[in-house]
Amino acid sequence: MSDFEAKGSPEGEQVVHAWEILSEKGLVECPVFDLVSRRLRHPVRGTEGDFYILKTRDWVNVIPVTSEFEVVMVRQYRFGIEESSWEIPGGIMDAGEDPVVAAERELREETGYVARASRLIGGVAANPAILNNRCHFVWAEGVTLESAVEWDEHEEIEVRLFPIDEVYAMAHRGEIKHSLVVAALFQFYPQWEKIKGRRRS
Numbered sequence: 756m757s758d759f760e761a762k763g764s765p766e767g768e769q770v771v772h773a774w775e776i777l778s779e780k781g782l783v784e785c786p787v788f789d790l791v792s793r794r795l796r797h798p799v800r801g802t803e804g805d806f807y808i809l810k811t812r813d814w815v816n817v818i819p820v821t822s823e824f825e826v827v828m829v830r831q832y833r834f835g836i837e838e839s840s841w842e843i844p845g846g847i848m849d850a851g852e853d854p855v856v857a858a859e860r861e862l863r864e865e866t867g868y869v870a871r872a873s874r875l876i877g878g879v880a881a882n883p884a885i886l887n888n889r890c891h892f893v894w895a896e897g898v899t900l901e902s903a904v905e906w907d908e909h910e911e912i913e914v915r916l917f918p919i920d921e922v923y924a925m926a927h928r929g930e931i932k933h934s935l936v937v938a939a940l941f942q943f944y945p946q947w948e949k950i951k952g953r954r955r956s
Contacts, residue, residue: 772798787811787847788886807885814881814890816845816939817858819868819898824950825916827868827898832911833933841925842936848891854878858893864905866914871897877942881935892939894946919947 774795783790788811796803819827826843833840844865848857855873862868878891906912917925925931926940 774798777803782807809886811847811886811888812850813848813854813888814845814935815848815854815857815861815893816843816890816935817862817873817893817895818843818876818939818943819862819866819870819895820919821899821916822897824919826919826922827862827866828915828917828922829865830913830915836932840932841930842933843939845890845935854891855893858891858895862895862898863902865910865912867900867902867904868895868898869901870895871899876946877939879935879938890935890938892942894943923947 775798777794777796779791779793781789781791788809791808791810793806793808794803795806821827828841829844830839830841832838844858844862846857846861846865848854854875859870859873862870873893873895876892876894878889880886881888881890904912904914922931923940923944926937931937931940
């Protein structure tokens with residue numbers, strides 16, 4: 756049997772077990788997330804360990820597309836990487852908030868653009884190794900500039916329109932650094948292919 760078969764092929768599937776949570780203790784509370792430690796035990800091997808989790812609310816990213824098939828992009832300084840970053844609008848969802856509602860709110864607050872229609876197109880686990888939340892992706896169609904921006908206290912945002920194909924070229928060139936933005940663009944790509952097909956026909 757090959758190493759591949761032993762580790763995960765249909766001929767030799769490896770069972771992956773859910774660990775048992777024995778206890779959880781809060782360590783640090785922050786405005787954006789809470790750091791907790793969990794004592795976990797493997798249900799078969801019986802081994803135990805301490806693991807650290809960041810608990811936070813879900814996030815939303817919105818792909819705002821104009822009638823001219825341009826994406827409303829935002830650039831802002833990111834404190835983690837200590838440089839500016841081209842992204843799509845997004846942010847933290849309120850507890851119990853619908854992703855589409857959250858996306859339209861974030862779009863309006865960050866850019867002043869409003870969508871004719873919006874739909875949920877997917878999502879990912881933001882970082883399943885250490886985060887408990889999900890990031891939802893929303894496609895906002897026919898967006899137009901209609902209101903003033905409402906930035907948070909520490910926000911400073913450049914807003915610019917880019918043709919959709921140029922946005923994908925930026926991602927391929929490594930000019931879009933935010934992994935969740937790249938993931939959103941990946942999930943939007945089939946929609947863009949359908950749009951291009953209709954435009955050619």
